Amino acid sequence: MTGLLIGSFCWGLLSNRFGRKWILNLCCLQVALANIGMIFVSHFFIYCGLRVLGAFAISGIILTSGMLLVEWTTTRRRAVTMTILGCIYSLGQMALGALAFTLRDWRALQLAVSTPFFAIFLICWWLPESARWLIITGKPEQGLQELHKVAKINGHKEATKSLTIEVLMTSMEEEMASAKGHRSVLELFLVPMLRWRTCIMSLVCFSQVTSYYGLVLDLQNLGNDIFLLQLLFGGVDLLARSITAFLLSFLGRRTTLASFQAMSGLSILVNKLVPQDPTVTLFLCPDWQTLRMVFAVLGKGCFGVVFSCVSVYKSELYPTALRMTAAGFLQSVSRLGSVIDPLIRMTQHSLPLLVPVVYSALPITSGLLLLLFLPETQGFPLPDTIQDLENQNSRPRQMNRPFLSDPLGRDHAILTSSLEGTEVRKRSSGLFHGQNHYALLPHL
Numbered sequence: 526m527t528g529l530l531i532g533s534f535c536w537g538l539l540s541n542r543f544g545r546k547w548i549l550n551l552c553c554l555q556v557a558l559a560n561i562g563m564i565f566v567s568h569f570f571i572y573c574g575l576r577v578l579g580a581f582a583i584s585g586i587i588l589t590s591g592m593l594l595v596e597w598t599t600t601r602r603r604a605v606t607m608t609i610l611g612c613i614y615s616l617g618q619m620a621l622g623a624l625a626f627t628l629r630d631w632r633a634l635q636l637a638v639s640t641p642f643f644a645i646f647l648i649c650w651w652l653p654e655s656a657r658w659l660i661i662t663g664k665p666e667q668g669l670q671e672l673h674k675v676a677k678i679n680g681h682k683e684a685t686k687s688l689t690i691e692v693l694m695t696s697m698e699e700e701m702a703s704a705k706g707h708r709s710v711l712e713l714f715l716v717p718m719l720r721w722r723t724c725i726m727s728l729v730c731f732s733q734v735t736s737y738y739g740l741v742l743d744l745q746n747l748g749n750d751i752f753l754l755q756l757l758f759g760g761v762d763l764l765a766r767s768i769t770a771f772l773l774s775f776l777g778r779r780t781t782l783a784s785f786q787a788m789s790g791l792s793i794l795v796n797k798l799v800p801q802d803p804t805v806t807l808f809l810c811p812d813w814q815t816l817r818m819v820f821a822v823l824g825k826g827c828f829g830v831v832f833s834c835v836s837v838y839k840s841e842l843y844p845t846a847l848r849m850t851a852a853g854f855l856q857s858v859s860r861l862g863s864v865i866d867p868l869i870r871m872t873q874h875s876l877p878l879l880v881p882v883v884y885s886a887l888p889i890t891s892g893l894l895l896l897l898f899l900p901e902t903q904g905f906p907l908p909d910t911i912q913d914l915e916n917q918n919s920r921p922r923q924m925n926r927p928f929l930s931d932p933l934g935r936d937h938a939i940l941t942s943s944l945e946g947t948e949v950r951k952r953s954s955g956l957f958h959g960q961n962h963y964a965l966l967p968h969l
Contacts (some may be wrong), residue, residue: 526580526835526860527577527580527864528576528577528578528579528580528581528583528584529580529581529584529860529863530584530857530860530861530863530864530923530960531577531581531587531592531851531857532582532583532584532890532922533584533854533856533857533859533860534579534853534854534856534857535581535585535853536548536552536584536585536588536589536781536853537849537850537851537852537853537854537856538602538709538710538712538849538850538853538855539585539850540588540705540853541658541846541849541850542558542845544654544655544658544659544770545592545593545596545654545655545658545849546589546593546649546652546653546655547707548652549585549586549589549590549593549652550649550853551582551585551587552582552585552586552589552699552955553582553642553644553645553646553649553716554581554642555578555579555581555582555585555643556579556582556586556639556642556647557585557587557639557640557643557646559575559576559578559579559582560573560575560579560635560639560642561576561635561636561639561640562720563575563576563635564632564635564636569964570661574606579951583930584856584860587856588777588849588853588856589849590610590854591607591610591836591840591850592655592700592840592848592852593652594606594607594610595607595655595656595761595836595837595840595848595907596655596657596848596907597675598656600904600905600906600907601797602772603841603907604769604773604774605770605835607769607833607836607837608766608767608769608770608773608833610767610833611766611769611829611833611836612763612767613867614762614766614832615762615763615766615829616759616760616875616937617759617915618743618755618758618759619709619755619756619759619760619763620759621638621759622752622753622755622756622759623752623855624637624638625752625754626905627750635809638852639646641889652669653674653675653780654667654671655669655671656672656675656896657845657909658667658905659671660693660843661845661846661909664670664771665690665693665694666690668693668842669688669689669690669693670723672684672688672693673685673688676688681910689905690763692797699879700723701943703953707848710850712825712847712850712855713843713849713850713851713854716911717916718911718914719843719847719851719911719914721853721898721899722842722843722899723855723893725891725894725898726855726895726899727854727855727858727892728891728894729782729786729835729864729891729892729895730835730839730856730858730859730893731858731859731861731862731887732786732862732887732888732890732891733786733789733828733831733832733835733859733862733886733888733891733892734859734862734863734866735862735863735865735866735869735883735887736789736790736885736887736888737789737832738794738862738863739794739866739870739883739884740796740824740825740828740884741758741819741825741881742867742870743821756903757822758822758825761825761826761829762825762826762828762829762835763821763829764788764826764831765825765826765827765828765829765830766829766832768778768830769781769829769830769834770960772830772834773834773837773903774903776841777841777901778834778837778901778902778903779838779895779896779899779900779901779902780896780901781830781839781893781897782831782834782836782895783890783896783968784892785827785828785830785831785834785891786827786888786891786892786895787888787889787893788824788827788890789824789827789828789831789888789893790885790886790889792820792821792823792824793820793881793885793887793888794818794884794885795820796817796821796824796945797880797881797884797885798815798881799813799816799820800813801830816915831888832962838902839852839855840849840852840907841908842899842900842907842914843903843908843913844908844909844910844911844913845907845908845909845910846910849898869884880899881892900917902917934953
């Protein structure tokens, strides 16, 4: 947990400086080497150190892979894409349960789950770097190459002719100017709008991870077959995450997140208050263990929706220049909750009511604050600047509107879906024959 905490903070800053793709490749290689190295060490403290290094890199993989998906996905498909990513996490949990049941030796299990990262390390070199990040950080030539590459993959070869460096620079002039200068975590608190969002989202992330581990670390009290429980939890999580895209489409980000935060808190409260003494019976429920299992599974499903929703929502709350910094900071706050969670559990013998109250009150309270004070982002394109965030409050949502044609009737393909939704005023230039022009970036 400490490795995840440190990694979340560091990789968020490093990926803003060196790029998403490079950090993802480095983390994959580090996970493979550190986790396999654990098999061969005999000293306990060296083993613990490798565990920290492995977890340190895992947090980088979680951050950068999600951010690359978000920044290369159109507004309409963003929720679906992140839902698919969440479902893959659930399948991984189910596969881990099946592998652990098959490979009872921990060294064989460690080797089985770590070796694929070498292949992933090689495959990730094929991935395109975030064009948003390249352009914002003053590397438009590389950004243009990535945009051309993606346009060819998507079958839009004509975009390579109409999309030139002059068009790109003109389109992103405002965004590039606003992104100049050193970016730090302090900027999340210096701007009033970002400060309010960061404080509330910090509480949301902290509460969800604290309560989540309070539930899943209690597996030994839910049944004897921990392998079956892993498969069951993974299956419920997969089912819950698979419907997240529909919930986000019909209810929006804010309502979905707040409601399932509250439901997860109530499930944990009931689960913790159900008696564990098998001699205590009631004619309505003679088996308390089954009842605790039902509410634990329900809570796990609610957390599946919450995690998928947060991955979409937090990316839409921050501009491109600060998005990875904010993601790393929020991930660090959430991992702080996972570090504190064992300390909270240690109080259950002296203060038995404290544990259920904390685990249930945190997600319910954070969900209420989110519902009251944070904006709805459904239908808005990813913001590139602070000005984009302010403009969201004064204009209707844009659900992939078709881009406008120029005065001469010729459509200009400006950017790929990476920059989809950005609306920019074209100043007097030869490109548009001296006329001011608004162009909504099309899908390529």
